[in-house]
Amino acid sequence: MAHDQLSRVFSALADPTRRDMVARLAAGDHTVTELAEPYDVSLQAVSKHLRVLRDAGLVTTTRDAQRRPVHLEAEVFDLMTKWIERYRREAESRFRRLDAVLDAMDDNDEEDAP
Amino acid sequence: MAHDQLSRVFSALADPTRRDMVARLAAGDHTVTELAEPYDVSLQAVSKHLRVLRDAGLVTTTRDAQRRPVHLEAEVFDLMTKWIERYRREAESRFRRLDAVLDAMDDNDEEDAP
DNA sequence: TAAGTTATCAACCACTTGGTTGAGAAAGGG
DNA sequence: CCCTTTCTCAACCAAGTGGTTGATAACTTA
Numbered sequence A, B: 001m002a003h004d005q006l007s008r009v010f011s012a013l014a015d016p017t018r019r020d021m022v023a024r025l026a027a028g029d030h031t032v033t034e035l036a037e038p039y040d041v042s043l044q045a046v047s048k049h050l051r052v053l054r055d056a057g058l059v060t061t062t063r064d065a066q067r068r069p070v071h072l073e074a075e076v077f078d079l080m081t082k083w084i085e086r087y088r089r090e091a092e093s094r095f096r097r098l099d100a101v102l103d104a105m106d107d108n109d110e111e112d113a114p
Numbered sequence C: 001t002a003a004g005t006t007a008t009c010a011a012c013c014a015c016t017t018g019g020t021t022g023a024g025a026a027a028g029g030g
Numbered sequence D: 001c002c003c004t005t006t007c008t009c010a011a012c013c014a015a016g017t018g019g020t021t022g023a024t025a026a027c028t029t030a
Helices: A005-013 A016-026 A032-036 A043-055 A076-112 B005-013 B016-026 B032-036 B043-055 B076-112
Strands: A059-061 A070-072 B059-061 B070-072
Touching (some): A005 A016, A005 A076, A005 B005, A005 B016, A016 A043, A016 A070, A016 B005, A032 A043, A043 A059, A076 B076, B005 B016, B005 B043, B016 B032, B032 B043, B043 B059
Antiparallel strands (some): A059 A070
16 A cells, blocks of 8 residues: 555655654765664664665665765655645635634624624 | 654655545545545544544544544644755755855866866 | 675564454434 | 434454564675
């Protein structure tokens, strides 16, 4: 289940270790060993996390001798931001409409009052 | 694993059915049965999805007789947007710095050229 | 060429997840 | 007071996830 890219991106960022990796990659590229250093898990586990990030399109890897520098592809963030902003805006515009209705009711109250 | 709210929010939105529910709730509140109607799964499955969304703080439920109207809490989106924007900006500012360096190199090339 | 470094693949395991069905709580309508 | 409607809880199951260890690929260096 969940084969679309948006699902893969959300799913990838649901893990704190992977979010931390992304955070560190935002500051610059790193090799797999460098990335693994702060975490108390095997290199293989980190390699697996990177595959999830790669499958989501969040990172790419190139080659430098034995090393595989990992690079953050920040454009993928736009996918999420677009989805989020669309529905946030929709929900907020409903609030504004509701506010308008409530304001109108207040006006009516004032008119009725004296 | 993954107990923080940000993880729960990303994880909740990783499922297409739950994202669709959120999308529909952006247009207005719905009861559980209403929400369940378009999907080819049991009401219990939908109830479970709603619990995940509730645990993430994305929705709240009130009571109206037997019904439990579900309401979208769009402010939680800010949590994600803040996280995303922070690292996107960081990554982009690196690009700008790199661009500046490359521009400077171009300038030097021009100076060296004649 | 042999040895060392860097990273992935494969098999395995405990735990979680999304689905099912069945039972039951909570409220309203006859 | 039953009966219906609306929803959740509980137990179960297949598939997925994050971790492990061991083997191996790919490349550099002595």
